[in-house]
Amino acid sequence: MCVTSDFDLMCVPSDSVRLVGGRSLCSGSLQIQDQSLAQSWAGVCEGALDRRGAEVLCRELGCWAPLLQGALSPLGQTFHCEGNESKLMDCNRTRTGPETCPTLNLTCKEPLRLVGGASRCEGTVEAELRGEWRRVTSYRWDLEAAAAVCRDLDCGSPVSTEKRVGSDSKVWFVGTDCVKKKSSVRDCLYDDGSSSSLLQVICSDSVRLVGGRSLCSGSLQIQDQSLGQSWAGVCEGALDRRGAEVLCRELGCWAPLLQGALSPLGQTFHCEGNESKLMDCNRTRTGPETCPTLNLTCKEPLRLVGGASRCEGTVEAELRGEWRRVVPYHDWDLEAAAAVCRGLDCGSPVSTEERDGSDSKVWSVRTACVKKSSVRDCLQDDYDSSNSFLQVICSDLLNVPEVSVSEGVWAPRAEGELFGPRAQEGDWASPGEGGV
Structure with missing residues (x-):
């Protein structure tokens, strides 16, 4: 089975099995093609595979071991594999007729690794x-692209990433726009020769x-190990303010901004505030439960300097512990400046312009990226230096509706959660709470 990516023709070495509907070629609903089915593709029922069968399938597709196992059976009800077969259809099989059943969903690990770091979730990116x-x-390359690496490795969020220079060798190039489309690193690789450049990622x-x-x-x-390494949501009230600060710091962000439903005393995580990781905090173990999930927003490592208030001035950002001015590649406008104001909790952009000043090291940012994400997630270290800088003025007195820009015309969008009443000092209140 061959698919055309943005850059290359990639072939998966199987003509009888496939995973469809997932975010990559290594995930999705299992379908098989069989002579007895007149070559049509048919879904496979939950429970049809055991762990060994899933390992055979993943290996056949050029992927690694099963990660999310769907509804596997302790003993495969349809495919009975020894584990050393090269193809799933080589396994002994209990023939079943057409039936209505939930389809088996499976995710295999991507052939990807981070090497040279302190854990499997940090280091230099390598792929097979x-x-x-x-x-x-x-x-x-930026944090938004690095998120694909962390996701493929079943790690958390990218905390930092950078391009470095090493020894010259053959490399795989990865299309940044491709991985940002919620695909995987493997699906976006292509061969374009050798390079001394390498990517480092910490998740x-x-x-x-x-x-x-x-x-x-x-x-x-x-x-958590006790959860079998699966990801589980955390209930509202599980964290207090100190726990939220530990979490934001662990993710490379700043202090909590929108606090969700924090508890005065964390009901699950009991942090002193100086821990480096949330899982280092004392914890009250709780079993699986149905509850509203805790939502949190941390501040971006961003600031406006030289203005009359914290909500106006020259844009600066911190990346890997270093503060620099921020400059765009091109086409900076009010819609892009909205990401700056949003990251600072400063309402909406009033004006923005690009000016020339003294030459210095800068972080570059792509305008199209910040319009969909945040300034931090889109920063790149592509310029040695520049004399350009951005100035932004945000509305810091009143939280007006967020705007979009189209051909110079301002148009209000629907209000989000930020516009409701808030309990913390310094937070936004709607104009209806006391008027303007």
Whole structure:
């Protein structure tokens, strides 16, 4: 089975099995093609495979061991594999007729690794393609792209990433836009020769925020040995303010901004506040339960300097512990500046412009990226230096509806959660609470 990626033609060495509907070629619903089915593709029922059968399938597809196992059976009800077969259809099989049943969903690990780091969730990115391991590099790279590496390794969120120069060798190139489309690193690899460039990524290994607008916001999930390494949501009230501060710091973000339903005393995590990881905090063990999931937003490592208030001035950001001015590649506008104001909890952009100043080291940012994510997630170290800088003025007195820009016309969007009443000092209140 062959598929065309953005850059290359990649072939999966199987003509009888496939995973469909997943975010990569290594995940999805299992389908088989069989002579007895007149060559049509048919779904496979939950429980049809055991662990050994799933391992045979993943190996046949050029992937690694099963990661998310769907509804596997202790003894495969349809496929009975020894584990050393090269193809799933080589396994002994109990023939079954057409039936209505839930389809088996499976995710295999990607042939990917981080080497040279302190744990399996940090180091230099390497990938296997056509049986050959090489370093992975990219022409453009940022935290949003690094999220695909962490996701493929079943680690948490990317905390930091950078391109470095090493020895010249054959490498796999990865398409940044491709992995940002919620695909996988493996599906976006192509061979473009050799390079001295390499990618380093550090992921959080046991916590992540998912479903938010940026990597510093979303629903809290944890990964724990007692949960069989599966990711599980954390209930509202599980953290207090100190626990939320530990979590944000672990993810490379700043202090909690939108606190969700924090408890005055964390009901699950009891943090002193100086821990480096949330899972280092004392914890009250709780069993599986149905509850509202805790949502949290941490501040971005971002600031506006030289203005009359914290909500106006020159844009600066911190990446890997270093503060620099931020400059765009091109086409900076008010819609892009909205990401700056949003990351600072400063309302909406009032004005923005790009100016020339003294030459210095800068972080570059792609405008299209920040319009969908955040400034932090889109920073790149692509320029040695620049004399350009950005100035932004945000509305810091009143939380007005967020705007979009189309051909110079301002249009209000629907209000989000930020516009409701808040309990913490310094938070936004709607105009209806006391008027303007």
